[in-house]
Structures are given as C-alpha cells and as structure tokens.
Amino acid sequence: MSEIKKIKNLKEFSTSADRFEGANLLCPGCxxxxxxxxxxxxxxxxxxxxxxxxxxEVCTAVYPYTSWDASWIHIGFENGSTAVAGxxxxxxxxKTKGRLKQPxxxxxxxxxxxxxxxxxxxxxxxSGCFERGHNMMYVCLDNEVYANTGxxxxxxxxxxxxxxxxxxxxxxxxxxxxxKDMVAIMAAHGAPYVAQVAPNKWKDMVAKIxxxxxxxxxxxxxxxxxxxxxWKFAPEDTIAISDLATDSLVFPLYEIINGxxxxxxxxxxxxxxxxxxxxxxxxxxxxxxxEYSYLIDEWQTRVDAKWEQLQxxxxxxx
Amino acid sequence: MEKAGWDGFxxxxxxxxxxxxxxNIATTLPEDRAYSQSSSFTASVADWRIEKPLFNKxxxxxxxxxxxxxxxxxxxxxxxxxxxxxxxxxxxxxICVEVCPTNPKSLLMFPEQKDEESALVEWPKKxxxxxxxxxxxx
Amino acid sequence: xxxxxxxxxxxxWDGNMAAAQAxxxxxxxxxxxxxxTPSTPxxxxxxxxxxxxxxxxxxxxxxxxxAAMSGCIGAAAAxxxxxxxxxxxxxxxxxxxxxxxSGMRLPIILNVVNRAIGAPLNVNGDHSDMYMGxxxxxxQLDAYNPQHAYDLNFIAFKVAEDHDVRxxxxxxxxxxxxxxxxxxVHTLTDEAAYxxxxxxxxxxxxxxxxxxxxxxxxxxEDWHFEHKARQQHALMTAVIPKIEAAFAEFExxxxxxxxxxxxxxxxxxxxxxxxxxxxxxxxxxxxxxxxAQGIKAGVVGIRVFRPWPLExxxxxxxxxxxxxxxxxxxxxxxxxxxxxxxxxxxxNCDTKAVLNNYIYGLGGRDLTKAHVVGIFxxxxxxxxxxxxxxxxxxxxxxxxxKLSFF
Numbered sequence: 001m002s003e004i005k006k007i008k009n010l011k012e013f014s015t016s017a018d019r020f021e022g023a024n025l026l027c028p029g030c031x032x033x034x035x036x037x038x039x040x041x042x043x044x045x046x047x048x049x050x051x052x053x054x055x056x057e058v059c060t061a062v063y064p065y066t067s068w069d070a071s072w073i074h075i076g077f078e079n080g081s082t083a084v085a086g087x088x089x090x091x092x093x094x095k096t097k098g099r100l101k102q103p104x105x106x107x108x109x110x111x112x113x114x115x116x117x118x119x120x121x122x123x124x125x126x127s128g129c130f131e132r133g134h135n136m137m138y139v140c141l142d143n144e145v146y147a148n149t150g151x152x153x154x155x156x157x158x159x160x161x162x163x164x165x166x167x168x169x170x171x172x173x174x175x176x177x178x179x180k181d182m183v184a185i186m187a188a189h190g191a192p193y194v195a196q197v198a199p200n201k202w203k204d205m206v207a208k209i210x211x212x213x214x215x216x217x218x219x220x221x222x223x224x225x226x227x228x229x230x231w232k233f234a235p236e237d238t239i240a241i242s243d244l245a246t247d248s249l250v251f252p253l254y255e256i257i258n259g260x261x262x263x264x265x266x267x268x269x270x271x272x273x274x275x276x277x278x279x280x281x282x283x284x285x286x287x288x289x290x291e292y293s294y295l296i297d298e299w300q301t302r303v304d305a306k307w308e309q310l311q312x313x314x315x316x317x318x
Numbered sequence: 319m320e321k322a323g324w325d326g327f328x329x330x331x332x333x334x335x336x337x338x339x340x341x342n343i344a345t346t347l348p349e350d351r352a353y354s355q356s357s358s359f360t361a362s363v364a365d366w367r368i369e370k371p372l373f374n375k376x377x378x379x380x381x382x383x384x385x386x387x388x389x390x391x392x393x394x395x396x397x398x399x400x401x402x403x404x405x406x407x408x409x410x411x412x413i414c415v416e417v418c419p420t421n422p423k424s425l426l427m428f429p430e431q432k433d434e435e436s437a438l439v440e441w442p443k444k445x446x447x448x449x450x451x452x453x454x455x456x
Numbered sequence: 457x458x459x460x461x462x463x464x465x466x467x468x469w470d471g472n473m474a475a476a477q478a479x480x481x482x483x484x485x486x487x488x489x490x491x492x493t494p495s496t497p498x499x500x501x502x503x504x505x506x507x508x509x510x511x512x513x514x515x516x517x518x519x520x521x522x523a524a525m526s527g528c529i530g531a532a533a534a535x536x537x538x539x540x541x542x543x544x545x546x547x548x549x550x551x552x553x554x555x556x557x558s559g560m561r562l563p564i565i566l567n568v569v570n571r572a573i574g575a576p577l578n579v580n581g582d583h584s585d586m587y588m589g590x591x592x593x594x595x596q597l598d599a600y601n602p603q604h605a606y607d608l609n610f611i612a613f614k615v616a617e618d619h620d621v622r623x624x625x626x627x628x629x630x631x632x633x634x635x636x637x638x639x640x641v642h643t644l645t646d647e648a649a650y651x652x653x654x655x656x657x658x659x660x661x662x663x664x665x666x667x668x669x670x671x672x673x674x675x676x677e678d679w680h681f682e683h684k685a686r687q688q689h690a691l692m693t694a695v696i697p698k699i700e701a702a703f704a705e706f707e708x709x710x711x712x713x714x715x716x717x718x719x720x721x722x723x724x725x726x727x728x729x730x731x732x733x734x735x736x737x738x739x740x741x742x743x744x745x746x747x748a749q750g751i752k753a754g755v756v757g758i759r760v761f762r763p764w765p766l767e768x769x770x771x772x773x774x775x776x777x778x779x780x781x782x783x784x785x786x787x788x789x790x791x792x793x794x795x796x797x798x799x800x801x802x803x804n805c806d807t808k809a810v811l812n813n814y815i816y817g818l819g820g821r822d823l824t825k826a827h828v829v830g831i832f833x834x835x836x837x838x839x840x841x842x843x844x845x846x847x848x849x850x851x852x853x854x855x856x857x858k859l860s861f862f
Contacts, residue, residue, distance in 0.1 A: 011398040014382040017347050022391045022407025023361035029411035033389035044344035046665045050530065063679045065358040066333040066670035069343055069351075071662035073533050074672035075556045079526035082518065083672075086488055086530025087662055089514040093485040094536055094663065096512050101658075102665045125526065128519035202386050228411075236412030236427075239387050324682040324689070329622055330561030331673050331683045332660045339666040356670075 002106055004210055005044050013206065016041035019069035025059035029235025031225040031242065032056050032141045034199040039110065039139055039221075042209035046070065046107035048087050052080030052117035055148045056141060078122040084111040085134040108213055109136040114225075115156035116146045119180050130189040130218040137212050137219040140182065143227035151230045155180040160295050161283045163230075168286040173295060178302070186220035187256040193217075195255035195265075198224040200242035204253055204265050211255070224251045232282025244277040249307050254314075262313040274300045347396070359407075363390075367410030369427040372437045373403055378424040384414035400424075421445065458483060458505075458512045463643040471605040471634035474641050475541065475567045475627065476501025478609035480511055481649035484565075485536035485656065488516040488527030490546060493579045494631040495569035498541035513537075521546035525553035525564075532562035533671045535661025537613070539564065543631060544571035547585040551592065557624045558593030559687060560671055563616035564624040565609065566594070570733065571631040572819040580820020581631030583732060583784040586761070587793055593687055595625035595695055596761040600718075600736045602639050605629040607712060610644075613653045615698045622659060623691060628761070630733040632820065644710060652709055691763050699760060716765040717772055718757035721747055725754030727835035728773065730794055731782035732758050735816075735823050739782075742828040753832050758794075769801045778810045778838040780831045784817040791849050791862070810838040813849040827852050 007013045019040045026033050032055060040047065047070035051057040057074045060067040075083050088109045094100045113122055118140040126138055145163055146152040153163035158179045162168035166175040187194040192215040197205040205223070212219035226241045228234065233241050245251040246266060253266035275296050278284040287295050328334070333356040340351065353359045378400050385393040385400065392408035394401050403414075415425045422442045461480070469477065475498045479487065489499035505511045514531075518524050521542050532538040542550060547568060557564050570586050572578040589596060597612055599605040605627065612625040629635055644652070660669050675683055696716065703714045720740045722728060729739050736757035746753040756772055758765075773779060783792025790796070795813035802809065814831060817823045830852065837845040847860030 010382040010386055011380065014385045014395040014398055017343070017345060018391045019343060020391065021357055021359040022404065023358040023363045024390075025363075026389065028366065028389075028409035029413055030389050033391075034387055037389075037391070038386070046344075048534070048662055058674055060358070061333070061670050061673040063331055063673045063675040063683075064327070064333065064356055065361055066335055066356055066673065067358040068670055069335050069357075069668060071665075071668045072670045073530060073662060075526055075529050076552055079523065079553070082488075082523045082526035083530035083533075085516070086486065086527035086532075087534035088530075089486045089488065089516045089527065090531040090534035090536045090538075091663060093512075093514040093531075094534075096514075097485070099536075100663065101661075105665050107663070107665060124519060125523050128523055132516065132518070199387070234412075236416045238389075238411070238413055239417050321678065322682070324685040327682075327686075328660070329686065329690070330559065330660065330671065331675055331679075332560075333670040333673060335668045335670065340668070341666055343668070 002045050004214060005042065007042070007206055010202070013041065013202070019047065021067040021069065023065070024067040025062060026055065027229050027235070029228040029238045030055070031143070031199050031227070031238050034238070035139070035141055035223045035225055036112065038199055038202055038205050039209050042206045043108060043213050045213070046105050048084065048107045048109050050074065050080045050084035050087070050111040052111070052113035052122055053077035053148070054114035054117050056112055056114070058148055077117055079125050080111040080113045080117060081122060081126045081129045081138050084109045084136050085129045085132070088134050088136055109134070111136060111138050113138070113140055114148065115140060115142045115144055116154045119155045119182050127189065130186060130191050130220070133217050135217060137221060139221045139223055141225045142222050143225040143230065144179065145227060145230045147227050147230045156182070160287050160299065162286060173286060173292050183220070183222050183256070187259045190259040191218050191220055192258055193219045193255065196222045196224070196251065196253055198242050198246050198251055198253060200239045201246055201253060201266055208255055208265070230283065233280060237280070241280055244272065244280055248272045248274050248277040249303050250274060250277050252307060252310055254310055260318055262310065264310055264314050274303050362406040363409050364405055367408065367430050369410050369412070370405065370408065370430050371403055371410070371412065371414050371425045372428050372432070372434055373400070374424050374438055374441050377420045377422055379420055381419060383417040383419060384425060387413050387417050389413065459509045460646040461510055463645070465643060466640045467643055468638050469602050469606070469641045470636050470638045471599065471602040471629040472497035472569065472636065473501060474602040474606035475609055475629070478606050478649070479539050480505045481644065481646050482537065482610065482613050482653045483511060483513065483650060484539045485513045486516065486528070486531035486538050487513065487540055488518050488524045488531065489540045490518055490521045490524045490542070492521065492543050492546035494571060494581070494635045495541040495543040495567060498567050498569070521549040522553060525550045525557065528564045529553060529557050529560065529562055532557070532564050533560065534663045535658035537617070537656040539567070541567035541569065543569045544573055544585050548573055548588060551588065554589060554592040554594060556672065559683070561622040561687070562624060563622055565612050565616060566624065566626045567609070568626045568628045569631050569635045570628055578819040579631070581633050582818050582820065584786070586628050587785045589626060590762055590793070593623065593691065594762060595623055595691070597625065597627050598732050598758055598761055599627060599629040599634060600734055600757065601634055602637070603641050603712070605634060606641050607706065607710065607714065610649060610652050611699065611702045611706060611714070614702045615695065617656060618698050619657065619659055620694045621690060621698055623695065628733070633734040642710065642712070648709060652706065695763050696765065714759060716760045717768045718759050719772055720755040722754035722756065722772055724752055725776055726752040726839050727778040727832065728754040728756050728776050729780045729782055729828065729831055730756040730758070730798060732761070733784065735782060735784065738823055738825060739828050742825050742832065746832060751832065751836070764797060766801050769798070770805050773802060773809065774805060774807060776807070776809050778835040780812055780814055780835050782814045782816055782831070786815060786818055795849070810842070810844050812838070812844060812846060814852050815849065816852045821853050823853065
C-alpha cells in the first residue's frame with residue numbers, strides 16, 4: 001500500500017500537478033472536469049484509466065490530441081469498467097510472473113462513465129466487475145442525462161426534468177420515473193466502499209476518493225455533475241447549482257462501507273427548499289406552472305424521506 | 319499535429335502524451351514536463367472565449383477556490399499562491415469569478431479584447447457588506 | 457513459476473483440449489472468458505490448468521462474451537499475452553469489441569469453435585459465426601481437425617504478436633465435429649511450444665508507467681480513413697509473409713506443413729471443390745476414390761480466410777474447368793461467401809472455369825461422401841458442357857423438394 005497524499009487544506013491541494021489537460025473539448029463550466037481533477041489529484045500514485053463513451057471520453061481523446069497524462073483506454077459505451085478490470089488482471093498476472101517494468105510502483109485503476117454508461121447500458125459490466133472484486137474504482141459522472149447525444153433521458157433522470165425524449169409539453173411534465181438508486185445497488189454488491197460525492201464539496205470528495213483508493217476491492221463513486229448545457233443554467237453557476245443540490249439534500253453526501261455501514265458526511269447548516277434547487281435550472285422550469293406545483297411538493301417529500309432513511313440507516317448501522 | 323498521411327502515425331491510433339520517459343508525473347509541474355505534440359496541453363481553446371477573467375492580485379487571499387473549481391486547469395497556482403491565468407486553456411466559463419470570495423473580487427470577467435492594465439485601473443472598490451452578493455454582476 | 461506438463465508424443469485429444477493445451481503451453485497471461493457451447497472446454501481447460509499450477513496467469517470469468525472481449529482488450533492494451541474462446545451467439549455479442557481489438561491493433565487470440573447462429577437456436581457446427589467475423593479486421597485461420605486446432609494456435613500467437621503485425625487472430629474449428637471429436641494429436645514439448653512462440657514483447661503497453669499512452673481515441677472524417685487504411689495495409693501486406701515464415705519454421709520444428717491454401721490432387725485437376733473446416737477432409741476422401749476411377753477431381757481448402765489469399769487461389773485454380781464452392785452458412789439474400797470470393801478472385805484471370813455454389817451442413821447437418829460425389833457429378837457435367845448445367849446455387853442435404861436459386 002502506497003502512502004496517502006497529504007491534503008490538509010485547499011492551499012496544500014493546490015500544489016498538485018494536474019494529470020488532466022486543458023484544451024479538451026468539454027463545455028465551458030463543465031463539472032466533469034472539476035470532478036476528474038479532484039479524483040486524480042487525490043493521489044500521487046500512478047494511474048491506469050478508462051472511460052466509457054460519453055462526454056468525458058469524446059472531449060478528451062479526439063485525435064490527434066489526448067488530455068490524459070496517465071495511460072487511458074476507451075473501448076465502447078458499456079465497457080469502461082471491464083476495460084480497466086482487464087488491465088488490472090494483466091497487472092496481477094505480470095506481477096505474479098515478475099514481468100512488470102516498474103515493479104515497485106502500484107498503479108490505481110480508475111474507470112469513468114456517465115450516468116448513461118453506468119445506470120443504463122454499462123450496468124451489467126459494472127455489476128460483473130464488482131461481483132468479481134477487481135481492485136478498481138468506478139466513478140460515475142452523474143449529470144442525469146445523455147448529454148453527449150443531446151439530452152435524452154437516462155434512468156438517472158429525475159421526475160419532472162424535461163429531456164429530449166421525455167420533453168415537457170402541453171400535456172406532459174417531462175420525465176415520469178424516479179431516479180434509479182445506483183448507490184444502493186452498488187452497495188448491495190458488498191463493495192468495500194461506495195460513496196456519493198459532489199465537486200463543490202471538494203474536501204469531502206477528496207477524503208472519499210482517498211478512502212476508496214485505500215480500500216481493497218471495487219469502489220463505486222457517484223459524483224454529481226451539474227450540466228450547464230442540459231440542466232440549463234449559465235456556465236459560471238456550476239458550483240452555485242452544485243451548492244443548491246447538496247444544501248437542499250437533493251444530492252445527499254454519504255458513504256457506505258462494506259455494503260452496510262452508512263455514514264452521512266455532510267449535514268447542511270441551513271437546509272434549503274428543493275424548490276430553490278429546481279427553480280435555478282431550465283430543465284425544471286415548467287414545474288413552476290400552477291398545475292404542476294404538486295410535483296414540487298412531491299419532490300420535497302421524496303427528498304425528506306430519503307434524508308430520513310439515510311439518517312436511520314446511519315443510526316442503525318445495518 | 320500536421321495532417322499526416324495513412325503511414326505517418328502510430329498504429330492503432332495510439333497517442334503518447336509525452337516525448338520520452340516521464341517519472342513522478344504527479345509531482346512534476348507542467349513547465350517541467352516534455353509534452354508531446356499529441357497532448358492537448360499544446361493546443362489552445364482561447365478562441366472559445368467571449369469574455370475572459372482578469373486577476374487583481376492586490377485583493378487575492380490565495381484561498382484557491384478558483385484553482386480547485388476551474389474546469390480547465392487554467393488557474394496557475396505555484397507554492398500555494400495564485401499567480402495567473404492560462405489563457406491558452408481558459409474557456410471563459412466564469413466559475414473562478416463566481417467562487418472568488420474577496421471584496422472586491424480578485425477575479426472579474428472582461429471583454430476578450432480588454433487589456434489588463436486598464437482593467438486594473440477600473441477595478442471596483444470594496445463595497446458595503448449588504449451589497450456583497452452583487453459584486454460579481456458588475 | 458508454472459509447472460510443466462509431460463505430454464506423450466501423441467495424445468488423444470479433441471479440438472477443444474488441443475486448443476486448451478496450446479493456451480497452456482504459450483502461458484497466456486490473461487484469459488477473460490464466458491462459457492458457450494461448444495467452445496467452453498477450452499477456457500475450462502485453462503481454468504483447470506490454473507487450479508493445478510500449470511499456468512500462473514489470470515483467469516477472469518466475466519458475465520458475457522461482450523465483457524470477455526472487453527476484458528481481453530483492456531488486458532492486451534495493458535501489455536501481455538491474451539486469449540479467449542467463443543462460439544455462435546457469444547461471437548455475435550462480441551462483434552462490437554472485435555472491431556475495437558483490431559482497430560486498436562491488439563494481438564488477442566480468439567478460438568472460435570464454429571456454430572450456427574439462431575434463430576432458430578442451434579448448438580451445432582456451421583460457419584455462420586466465422587463468416588460474421590470476416591470484415592472485423594482479424595486474421596482468421598481455419599483448422600480441419602484437432603491437430604490443426606493445436607498447431608494453428610501457435611501460428612496465431614506468433615504472427616499476431618509480431619510487432620510488424622499487431623493484429624488479433626481467430627483460430628476456427630468446427631463445433632463438435634472437431635471440438636468434441638477425439639483424435640491422435642502430435643504434441644510439442646512445453647519448452648518447444650513456448651520457444652516457438654517466444655516471450656511476449658509488449659508494445660504501447662499501458663502498464664509501462666514511464667510512457668503513458670492513450671488507446672481508443674475518436675477520429676472523425678479528417679483522420680478515420682487514414683487509420684483504417686493503415687490497418688488494412690498491415691493486414692494485406694504484413695500478415696501473409698509472416699504466416700508463411702511461421703509455417704516454414706513450424707514445419708522445421710514439427711514436421712507438419714501448412715499452406716495458405718491447402719490443396720489435394722490439384723496438380724492436374726479438371727474440377728475442384730472449395731470448402732472449409734472438416735468438409736475439406738471429407739472431400740479429400742471422395743477425391744481419392746474418384747481418382748481411382750480416373751476422374752480428375754481435386755480439393756482446395758482455405759487455411760487462411762483473412763487475409764484472403766487471392767493470388768495463391770488464382771494460381772491453384774488457373775487450369776480448372778469447373779469449380780464448386782461449398783458454403784456452410786446461409787448467405788441470406790445472395791450467393792455464398794466462397795462463391796463470391798472465388799468469383800472475385802478469378803474474374804481478372806484467363807480462366808473459363810464454370811463456377812457454382814452449394815449451401816450445405818447448416819446447424820450441424822452432415823455432409824456425406826455421397827453429397828460430395830453428387831457435387832462432382834454436377835461439376836463433370838459442367839466440364840463436359842463448358843457451361844453451367846445446374847442452377848447456380850443449390851442446397852444439398854435438405855429435406856423436401858430440391859431448393860436452388862439463380
């Protein structure tokens with residue numbers, strides 16, 4: 001086990017040398033990039049990276065340019081997890097056989113995928129990797145929509161969001177289904193470490209990434225990625241929107257250790273109404289019509305219930 | 319990279335980030351790295367910007383919020399101090415300005431053509447506390 | 457360090473055991489696999505060797521064939537020797553990733569135990585999966601019996617991993633007819649087998665931490681064409697000479713000679729059948745019997761299916777007057793693949809050969825010697841008439857009224 005990087009405060013964190021480069025093609029204000037930086041900068045260890053097809057992938061490896069300073073692979077939409085699992089298997093084989101070129105260095109294996117690649121098309125591959133127990137971290141960049149293909153709903157899209165395949169219209173309020181609870185599903189795999197993070201809470205996130213890197217076995221991180229393009233807010237507001245998400249508890253921050261031990265890691269001093277979070281984004285604009293006000297009430301009820309459930313699970317330690 | 323012919327690049331469309339070997343990458347700053355022409359570090363997205371952030375170090379407290387929340391690795395911090403902006407990679411999103419906590423802000427958005435000298439001359443003064451929230455809008 | 461296994465000079469192995477032993481002898485570093493009949497025993501074999509200390513690589517039992525090839529790609533890009541096996545529906549599920557493996561120039565070895573593709577579901581041998589792979593950019597070698605399945609694995613690793621090639625390779629054998637039919641197989645010692653293929657030489661390996669690489673980029677209209685052209689150039693120019701060199705070296709080692717195009721009684725043949733897999737050996741027996749009757753019949757077997765040995769086939773067929781192409785896959789909407797390929801191969805030659813097509817053996821239906829005799833009767837009539845005397849495409853071994861097209 002390598003040494004954990006010391007990151008006492010933001011000043012210390014800012015001495016990190018990024019291993020992710022600019023002039024990538026992500027939208028101005030994209031949270032994906034902020035998340036990737038916080039993940040990669042949480043360690044000084046070598047990295048072997050993979051990405052499933054999606055915004056991050058198509059914007060960071062467009063020939064003849066790469067934005068990655070560590071080895072990186074992309075195969076398809078569904079298999080970023082298995083790509084890095086295959087690399088991890090090769091690492092183990094070559095270690096056994098004494099054929100590693102730098103045997104004293106232990107790389108971390110990390111796969112990135114959007115919520116489409118994670119909640120939907122790549123779900124089986126990720127489940128397989130976690131059941132098999134590869135020593136890897138899977139980071140879902142959860143922007144609750146197929147952003148790369150232009151804003152179609154995924155199983156992470158929340159009720160009431162207008163997406164291009166579930167548009168709000170004269171007789172529709174948009175997405176009808178509740179967001180899939182991927183964190184709970186991954187915890188149910190018995191993974192040693194599962195957590196939900198948000199880039200605005202950088203310290204919470206870095207601490208969780210470091211815990212994940214220290215764990216033996218597969219680690220799942222669900223990272224909220226506020227999407228300026230599809231959530232419809234101004235690019236400079238990415239962090240402000242993220243603050244609304246975490247402080248309204250729409251995105252509660254917590255971790256689950258070994259599938260059972262749940263810890264809430266961020267308790268807002270002032271919990272703000274869900275209405276404020278919804279109102280800041282164009283994708284929920286139609287909910288503020290009079291006939292849909294009940295949906296905002298239901299939203300608040302759902303968020304309250306989830307918060308209650310998390311607190312009870314934390315208390316019960318089961 | 320120039321547009322090479324079919325026999326002018328690595329097989330499998332593989333790209334190398336650096337020229338030659340690199341060790342301790344995680345502790346090697348960009349200025350000390352031998353980026354290859356395939357690294358997007360060598361490219362520029364400056365033409366994406368309509369507005370650009372300018373930095374007034376007189377008000378900066380080196381909190382590093384701008385560094386950690388910059389999506390484009392464009393806040394240059396060295397030895398825990400904010401020293402400038404990488405205008406090759408800044409896309410002008412404005413997050414750095416939004417998250418800057420000083421009064422007045424140490425980073426403000428200006429039209430792309432604005433020169434730094436006159437921006438510093440025009441920099442707003444400290445405003446009374448109750449109006450603090452509006453500083454970024456000026 | 458893995459234990460060595462003492463083998464008899466001749467072992468009684470079926471095609472699956474032969475392939476599994478080859479994977480053991482070359483000491484594959486990672487096998488990521490998913491079971492499917494009839495190829496399963498190959499990867500079960502590797503797992504069993506690992507469980508008993510005969511290999512010290514990693515066996516990753518994944519949750520689908522798509523994941524099997526995905527894991528193989530990740531492992532191969534990381535930098536090491538990688539192999540797996542599949543058939544039929546599993547092969548079909550893998551197809552997306554087959555293109556990734558070849559496009560990324562990763563030398564993975566895939567043992568394909570050929571089987572029909574449903575619907576209707578069928579577990580037996582035909583060539584539908586092999587045909588499905590033919591545009592995927594892989595080298596495709598075809599075994600006719602367990603001995604070939606064993607030997608061609610060594611050829612596949614040696615050629616695919618060569619730095620001038622760096623392309624993945626499939627070794628095909630017929631489901632059940634080869635995979636589950638035990639025959640005497642001449643073995644190599646572990647040392648000789650490993651020595652022939654050699655130590656894996658990494659290239660552009662992700663695990664070389666001093667030289668980070670990016671694999672699997674996006675290229676649009678300004679780059680994609682050039683990359684695909686480069687891939688095709690390697691497959692078309694580098695592979696055939698490397699296979700020929702490997703065949704020659706293997707002959708020195710084992711005494712067994714392989715050719716890009718296998719021929720039997722073709723020196724003075726007036727008529728020939730062209731086929732693949734176990735059918736080649738059936739046709740050879742028939743030809744020997746016809747020769748005893750003074751009939752100038754011959755057999756051409758495709759050994760290297762991709763890259764297509766166009767020049768070698770044109771040479772072999774230049775004096776033949778009638779050719780029957782035998783396809784063990786339903787072409788669905790046109791003539792069989794071998795008909796098309798052979799027609800294309802001969803079109804610019806001076807040949808006046810009459811060419812026809814037979815669809816046979818779908819879903820494991822037997823090809824009998826009587827069927828082959830019937831085909832040669834057709835070909836004889838075509839030779840005598842100097843033109844086609846039968847429908848262009850005929851189904852053989854099918855119940856019900858005779859079925860033919862064109």
